[in-house]
Amino acid sequence: MLSADSVKVAVRVRPFNQMEKDAGSRCIISVVLNSITVCDPRNRNNTKSFTFDLSYWSHSAFIKNEEGILIPDGPTSRYADQRRVFDDLGQEVLNNAWKGYNATLLAYGQTGSGKSYSMIGYGPDRGIIPLTCDELFKATKQNQEHDKQYQIYFSMLEIYNEKVIDLLSKSKQPGGLKVRESPQKGFYVQDRKSVPCESYEQVEQLMKEGNKKRITASTNINTTSSRSHMIITIQFKQVFLKDHLTKQSDINLVDLAGSERQKTSGSEGDRLREGTAINLSLTTLGNVISALAEIAMGKKVLHVPYRNSTLTKLLQSALGGNSKTMMIATVSPADSCYEETLSTLRYAERTKNIQNKAVVNENPTERLILELRAENTKLRSTITKLRNSGQMVEEETKELRWSLAENELQMAEIQTSWVQRLEQARKEWEQQYQTLTQEKHMIQMFPYLSNVNVDPQLSAFVKLFIQDGETVIGQSRRSPQAIVIKGFGIADKHATITNLDNKVTLEPHGQAKVTLNGVLVLTKVQLRHLDRVILGSNSIYLYVGFLSERNGEEDFSKYDYDFFQSELAAVEGFDRDALGPACGNKKVDPSVLAVFLDYIRVKPMVVEVNQISEELNKDLKFELEVKNLALTDSRGQDLIKEVMVKVTNKMTHQVWVWSRAKFVNRKFIMEDIYQRFIDGENISLDRESDPFWDPIEAVHLGTAYVWLQSLNYCIAMEEHVEFHNSQGEEEAILQMNLVPCTPTGQPLGEDEILIDPTELVGQRLDFQVQITQCLGIKWLKQNIERGIQIRYHVLNHPHPFHTKPVWNTVNARIDQVMQFTVKSVSQELLNYLQNHALVLDLWGLQEGCIGISSSLGEVELTDEGSIIIDDVTPRLPSSVEIGDDQLSELYIKLSKLEQEIELLRDVNRTLREDNVTMKDTLKKMISDAPRKSLQHMNIQAFGTKGTPKASYEVEFAKALKAFYQSMNRVRSQLLGLRRHRPPDEDDVDRLRMYLDKQTRVIKDLGESFELCMNTLKNDVSHIIKKKKEHTLWSSVTK
Ligand SMILES: Nc1ncnc2c1ncn2[C@@H]1O[C@H](COP(=O)(O)OP(=O)(O)OP(=O)(O)O)[C@@H](O)[C@H]1O
């Protein structure tokens, strides 16, 4: 019974979460029948459509019924609730299982997109797994037959960091369970606990236990399902007693790890990236799916990389093998998740193509035993042969013995009666059942602290009941009435919690850290229903008050991990508004929301890493910062931001800056090392594999802008500009000149100043970047052992230019001159110079780092030794990939710009014509009028190439130069102002100082601007006056 069929793919869109609602996020997805369309938030005309086997709209048009279940809000609602999803997917799994096919359902999607909601569900909103189990038990009860027996086994595994953890096993398995391979079963997990079950309630309880193990399995670190894959396997056997026949189906229900935000930059460059298992399974799954999709499309693929990860080994039969497989891809509807949503849909689209060949697993029981026996005989003879051969075959024999033992175990299992095994499981179940009823009773009697995990699926599993009298919370079990918790920064005796006279109070011990509603607690405080409590660094709880305080319909899920972290961040003075302006209707720009989310997610990770570093004596301090990416944008636009982590060695004061992705990658490795340390392993790492170690490197300190506009007019500029760091603070002052010159490097005189830049079109342009000094360098004020180097890009030239390193001085003399040549100026170059700046980066050098190479490499030079710049298309950062959608947006902008340029060209043409007429008049005047009288009128005609120029033209150029110079100062003042960030809100003195400074800067800015404009006005009116006099004079002399 062989049938080849494709993997069935469904897509589901979830509702907005609270954060998205608060931020006024827009829904960018629409679903019509089975087709789903996503629109680019930056260009609404750019849409992408996909078609799947099933598409679920679970975003809107729903209400909560009296049981707390989300259902459609009316007969016309298209809301797909949990039951509807089950009816399609779960029911199909069941149908296949009854027929004896293996069935697999995978949930794939970005972190927080609704995988666990769909697979497991939350509270009364039960997902596919519970509903499938429930229906399976119901059906077996309804279909009882005299000579037929149903056997259902349940197992629950987690793959984390490539290790397999049995979530149902009570014993500790530091290295995880082994994945083995046998010719009969393919890959399988050795010693996996498979519990025989006879009711749905049992399965429900097993799932709870499994989730509890997920929270408590790792020491101190806040585990999250985002990084782990959970595989629930239901083995369903139909035993036909009379015929000695077994029909068996393995149902694999897989809640995959979240597909993290995929930024192309970041950890790409991390030297430890290759060695880590972070998401190895997920990446390999992607590769397997791609390979299988290609095979399905008729391409020749030599190798499907199943063996490269634990997950793909275990899913081998589900992907292209003996299984009826389905996938539910979950997506967020919000504009801030556009890229991730698109990538999920593309992934799902590829999966659609995979072809499986499922067979009915029907076996006579006796035949199975005979087969196993035969295999064992073979294994035994191989072992004997190997032993007799006298070779060193220790490892091979060990492996064969394992297989032998496994087969024997399997035979014993087949022969043990189902009834016996059920009896054994029943005993365990009764014990658990008691705990369950006890907990229900306690919830009614006492207030309690309920755990909150970064993964909502793992929240509310641990309840710390606050019984009457005083209870000590901490690591120690010594006190008679104690609540024992573990976690970072938890003291032996951390706090005392008292339940007296219908009041609960909490008091920290000594220096123990307790945070209540985001604020640090120093003395005894009273707890109120729904207070948020954090003990130590990361043990997070919601306080649920006395029964009398509770209102039966409260939704505790509102107080999730993000709520706690946003509250903490707000108390620290960091909220979404601090990141960027709201754009109309209180809407937050999607990119700002994404950074805010990154910030509140990475912040607690930084706290954990600081703790790990302290416990492992690493002497490193980690700090989270928001980096302004606009710093590298030559137009100085101010929106794109990214979080980054600054790492400082507390002893040597060396500094590193890690991207978010690099930090997350490193933390993953650190956690693993820390776990081994806690398990008592002797940790000794060489530098190369140490996640805390990195070679000393140059640190980016800040950026300065020098506007290029003056080159269009051949005006030499002397600049004093500030280097600003990513926080908007001044790091140093740069003194430099931007000097237009002759090919041999002679500065052009003031008489060469152009009023009409288009005169440059087609001409050669030479200019020098003269970097003189860098003053008041903060980096060196902190530590004089350090050095600096400046790096800059000129126009679109791919090669960055560097100054030489200067060490041990706060005021560094640099005196570097570089000359650049554009062989033929184009209109595009003029446009570029008009709007862009030269971006100079200040790099901090530290002891042990060699500095950035200042060799010029392969640059093209003129005969005079000047560097040639020949292409003026604006340079795009290499890390930015432009999609079709962005491209069309760029085209629209481009055509608009072209229209504007055309308009400007017209204006320019008219002006040039005027100019020519005026020049002609002047020439005529010079040749007609007696030389003396000209001198008398103070009109001088000069010009190096013999072209006469009226004095008012020179004066006009001079005025322009003065104007540009002063405008550049205004520009850098403005940039500084935009980057100036307020300090923590609770630090009133610093806030006042900040406000004073802000007021001063705004006042200065206003005055500078006024001055600029007035000077220009005066200069221009002076020139016009002169010109009028001149015109008058020429008409008189005619
Ligand atoms: N269809 C839905 N209807 C209502 N709420 C939903 C739906 N899907 C997801 N949610 C809510 O969104 C939040 C995140 O969902 P969930 O925990 O399922 O994400 P996930 O994909 O499993 O993320 P992770 O990769 O971090 O495990 C939860 O609070 C959940 O209740």
Ligand SMILES: [Mg+2]
């Ligand atoms: Mg999940």
